[in-house]
Amino acid sequence: MVNAANLYNPLTLAYLGDAILDLHVRQHVIMKLQAKPNALHRAATFYVSAKSQAETYDALLAEQYFNEQEQDILMRGRNAKSHTKAKNTDVVTYKKSTGLEAVIGYLQLAGEEARLQELLIKIVALCEERERR
Template sequence: MASPANFLPTITLPTAQLQTISPGALAYLGDAVYELYIRSQYLLPPKRLQSYHQQVVAQVRAESQAHHLRSLESLLTGEELEILRRGRNAASSRSKRVNPEIYQQATSLEALMGYLYLTNPQRLAYLLAQLKLDPTLEE
């Protein structure tokens, strides 16, 4: 599988620019970062595109993201917990499919992923490597 440390190119933003990015925008970026990581983890063994899709969707849905967030919380720093809080509060649109608390947790995880992508890719890689992905999802 792809190494979490090098699955994405890195971007460095000056602190002043970073502080202008809203938690919603961090979650927007983090959603893409998280999904790309998940997709990279299910590439092997080779399978049909529909199987890839089913496995990835199972991991990127709000319920799975909330579960992954809970599994990581004990590893997070104070700064990262603050990003989670800000991301949770940024969950302005409500999903009709899931409980609002689950949706907020998923959004906060995405905000953290976006923030770490921009500030500390090594830390992002470490946390992603801690995720317990289900290798037995339908193929």
């Protein structure tokens, strides 16, 4: 049986994935920092910037984190023709971040909550690892 989440445009999946990742990161930085909104926003930006997401994309690919279906969504998201321009980043970085966001959106729509939470936790952990370097 084909999962209906597969039928969505990868940019639509990325649109949803962006919001889900942003919410997850906001909750994380609130719990971690317990600071004022301006400081929280600056901290959250480290996790959700296109550059950070592209680095996470590369790290997850290198460790072969994604299953076959997620890999397909990742590539569809990365290769999707977007009619918007990347802000403050190059096209390759923007496309990688879009691919990662598409997987997050896909997992949400597919109802794969456990895998989604696992991925979100992994993304935060990879960002924090980079921050410590």
